[in-house]
Amino acid sequence: MNPTQWTGVVVFGCAALLCARAASISKVGAWGWIAVISFFCLLETVFGWRHRLHDFVISIIAPHGWYPSRRPFQALLLAILLVLFGLVASSLLKLWRKDRKAAVAAFSCLSALCLFLSEAISLHAVDAMLYRPIGPVLAIGWMWVLLASVTIFMAGTTRARKI
Numbered sequence: 001m002n003p004t005q006w007t008g009v010v011v012f013g014c015a016a017l018l019c020a021r022a023a024s025i026s027k028v029g030a031w032g033w034i035a036v037i038s039f040f041c042l043l044e045t046v047f048g049w050r051h052r053l054h055d056f057v058i059s060i061i062a063p064h065g066w067y068p069s070r071r072p073f074q075a076l077l078l079a080i081l082l083v084l085f086g087l088v089a090s091s092l093l094k095l096w097r098k099d100r101k102a103a104v105a106a107f108s109c110l111s112a113l114c115l116f117l118s119e120a121i122s123l124h125a126v127d128a129m130l131y132r133p134i135g136p137v138l139a140i141g142w143m144w145v146l147l148a149s150v151t152i153f154m155a156g157t158t159r160a161r162k163i
Contacts, residue, residue, distance in 0.1 A: 004045075011144055012042035015035075022156075111147050
């Protein structure tokens, strides 16, 4: 594993643990889901399923000569990703009324998940930005730190609800 992967393991691991703690003390069920998604993000940084998915798709389309004409398909995938992000984000409004900290954490976690999915779509200009080194960690690792830190802060400041 490289420093970027270790960064993801640490920040998503902390997020998953604190969200699990928040789930145990809060009456809001979303914390459990946020913990699961954070743990999935941790696993993704270790195993790189997004890269394997990308390579698998390329292995299918390249022999047919479809790789050069992949842009419309990538645009379609990005549009689907944006629509799904919008639908989930709009459903966070209901959560916002219940628990604002959980809603902010969920939005941050959803954003991290979208980062992983955008990597799988693999637009070269976006990849060039995400994989630019900033010190020993790639830019995407610092984005993970930012997003997971929001989740960590929200989960860490969650208090037990009185009955």
